[in-house]
Amino acid sequence: MILTNCAACAAPLAHTAPRCVRCHTRYCNKTCQMDHWRRGHKQMCKKIHRGGNAEQYHADKKYKEAVAVAVEKCADDTKGQTCYICTQSLHWKTKEGLVRGCACRGTAGFAHVSCLAEQAKILVAEAEENNLGFKVLNERWARWSTCGLCEQRYHGVVSGALGWACWKTYVGRPETDEVLRMAMNLLGNGLYTAGHYEDALSVRAAQLSTYQRSGASAEDILAVQSNLANTYAALGRLEKALSMERDIYYGRLKLNGEEHRQTLVVALNYASSLVQLQHFEEAKSLMRKTTPVARRVLGAGHDHTLRMRTVYAVALSLDSGATLDDLREAATSLAETKRTAQRLLGGAHPIVVAIEQALGGARATLSARETPSSSPPSESV
Template sequence: MFLTKCAACAADCTTVKACSRCQTVYCSVQCQKTHWESGHDKLCKMIKKKGGAEQLYADKQYKASIKLAVEKCAKDARSQALLNAAKQLGDLSFCDMEERKRFLELSAEDAEIEEDEVTCYICLDSIHSETKEGVVRGCGCKGSQGHAHVTCLAKQAQLSVEEGETMNADDMSARWSKWTRCGICEQNYRSLVSCALGWACWRTYVQRPMEAPAKRAALTTLGSGLMDGDRAGEALTVFQAQLKHAYKEQDEESITAAKGNCAMCLSNLGRDAEAVVINRELYAQIRKASGLEDIDTLVAALTLAKSLRALSSFSEARALLREVVPVAMTSLGGDHGVTLELNSNFVRAMCMDLNATADQLKAAVDLAHSTHEAALRRYGDGHELTHLCRASLADARVVAQNAGLER
């Protein structure tokens, strides 16, 4: 599915011709012949033995994504340790600059030592015995909890799903969530950890037929992971394939989900005019079917609001959010992730509007304060939702200061 470029000339394959043995794709018979003669004949059997071109590609992407996730998590851990050390510098006012600098250097060394001592909560090793990868943590766990190897998380999810399939279990949705959600804090994995688990899930089920529920679920998991890993172009390819299959099956629920995912990718790619058309349609459709209090409706409203803000349609975004935010506060709670995002978007819709009144700007600052405090309480200082709320608060303060409303 991902191999859409000719292996010989790298041209887009509008009409795909694949090697009958290993499924490597070409744009023409001539390119296939040229590629075979230039060395593919020596690799073809090996590629087939490893599961074919698509499987081999997924395996390579998986290994690369683990490396990136481990590196990022290690970097984030060191940065957090330095921030914690920097906060203590207020107690070192009697020290000169050189002593403070040395304190930070020692703190950085301590952080590296502590990093080596962190172990996976599944296998209890710091370094995975087979893959030699380090641990990651891309959820909402705090302190010493939640560190694990991507390989261990993937194996845990795979075994749970396989057991459910064998038993024809009723809790398959909960079993599948192990691919995307931490079993300790029950928050979704994010960023490059989510991306690595997306590839892990896809490589596990890529060999199954497209009609298999597991492969369709893996496709969704991969697409979401690619989005979290800031790879919207690849995610769009995934969700377009998902939409094509949903139309073929005439599955309305899957069509709606795939359309929403495509719109999300388009927004991330800067194609907001295309995205807002889809998001308007989906919001109206989901609201009519499920009611305003349903979480799917509130998520659709959030997505539409983001599209409207991107197109500078601030008054329409404000009108939408003014209606849905109170509903989200009541039905989900003020510290729910969707509510926090709705509030942050409401703040920015008010602040970025050049026609906003003084009362609207004051209300934006107050809402930004309460939203940031709620995010800190629920998710902690390092979570991306807290960063989002903090950025909204900073924007609101700047706009209010420029308007002479806050000192």
């Protein structure tokens, strides 16, 4: 389901593509399969099969790689600390080091990815085994992506590692299984947050195909399309993203109404693409309409509300027709937004970094406009 390219020639595959009988590696046709067998698959086939077949083997391998990257990235921050779950510095079984990718401060929030994954796995399993219902399952599922201490979402490479941890845990389930769908979504989000946009695009395209094939609801399909559009935007394919986001926004308005959380999320994505393509008036109009709704529904400190305020201010400051009052409003709004975000999320959070960059740009533009250029005095005749 994630391995959607031929193992021999890398061509895109249908979900019904032929596969190796033993390890389930997929190919375009028998010619590609025989070619891959001669080029080394013969030596790997049994190993892949013992590892749970192609999808599971691939997920386990990518998980180990992602954990190693996350541990290295967090090494300076985690030096001398211990896991708040198992209380050890090195994981007793995997020997992996510590990570921290949330808003915890001081000595809080350090953990092994394996410990975070096991904690989430146990909570979800209890909800399933005891038939506690979707609401409880959804609440417990949040532990795959949210710190249990500061209750903020993991970001960066830690989010990516947890995405692979989640996917390798549930990859063997049927396509129609709700938890498998949630795991595929979490993996796509984790790869996106970690900056692996090409991989995220592949996962999200596979997810959309899976949802359409298995009869998912209009709500779920819109959600996947929204994530796919975000990824196109991150890859610089802005016209493709904007076209999708316009349709998704109006689809959400029709399906859910203006106060629904997902309507607000896709409005933000739509506005971001409008700004990138320099459609500033349309972006400002959309943010003026939706930001007050986000404050009321999500709260002033919610990350989507903070990002909406940022997008509006950026649209104000970048517009070539902006007045001095517009530029002052943009700089003031970004400074207030930064203080709020820094207090809630910590200074290293990507949202705070993005706001800080936008604030620097707005202040520079304002300063240039407020200070008239000086010309050299003319020579006396």
